[in-house]
Amino acid sequence: MNAQRLKLIAILSMTIDHLGVVFNTLYRYKIAGDEFASYMTDAYWQMRLIGRLAFPIFCFLVAEGCAHTKDLKKYIGRLAVFAIIAQIPYQVFWGMRTGIDSAINSLFRFTNGNVLITLTLGAVIIFFYDKLFRVDKSKIFYRVLFIAGIIASFITVILLRGEYDLCGLLILLVYVFRPKKDTDIDSKVSGTKYTQLMCCALVTLSYYLLILNHQLFEAIAAASSVFPLLLYNRKSGNRKWKWGFYIYYPAHMLILSAIMYLAMV
Secondary structure (H helix, E strand, C coil): CCHHHHHHHHHHHHHHHHHHHHHHHHHHHHHHCCCCCCCCCHHHHHHHHHHCCHHHHHHHHHHHHHHHCCCHHHHHHHHHHHHHHHHHHHHHHHHHHHCHHHHHHHHHCCCCCCHHHHHHHHHHHHHHHHHHHHCCCCCHHHHHHHHHHHHHHHHHHHHCCCCCHHHHHHHHHHHHCCCCCCCCCCCCCCCCHHHHHHHHHHHHHHHHHHHCCCCHHHHHHHHCCHHHHHCCCCCCCCHHHHHHHHHHHHHHHHHHHHHHHHHHC
16 A cells, blocks of 8 residues: 555545544534534444544654654745645634634634644654754764753644644654665664554554544554554655645635535524
8 A cells, every 4th residue: 555545545545534633623603603612422322433543554654754754844835835725624623613703713813733733743753853963973962952852842842732642653753663764864773664653653652542532442543553654665655645635624624614604504
């Protein structure tokens, strides 16, 4: 399975997750008007469990993208641009869960960062990690500077309240423990397909159980993302729809927000 197909699985999973939010919101709205913020249906939970697959797969793909891109700075730039573009659609979408007024108010205040912010900063961490290996060991100042960059990136994603914030550590670990060529700058750090997958499973389980304090079945649902990743063949696939994947994230939230708005007016 190539990277493009993994992206499709992650996007489908994410879309099902967000549709669960839409259906739950509208179902409750029809019953209780504006008093619907905390209502959860069984279908909602089932769809959200499917949605747990998405983030670990996206983290894996960003790490792989950083490993295979010809220009890491441009790759980070693309992620950053769409993270900025997606922020307002993201805030409006989640604001619609508690009504139209809440969605309108979300246009004028920052709530928390969308998932692309977490993915972008994960790629920035890899940038500093690479710099750390490229600099001469005798240049202590630069080594300290790059380590500070890694730490600062982690702190930034927490301050911006990026979705899954600390789980962005997964991006670095997947990158560090990737299968390597002798020409890779960190080739001395051992890595295999299976160490990548082990990182995905363990970090995801730990994050859901210890940080989010979610139930075990939610953590297992998220960690089950390793099964499609097992089929990854390390090929990019057809890159024809590369920009489509970036555009889809903000676009689908705008569309789903519009659906909720039309159903509520």
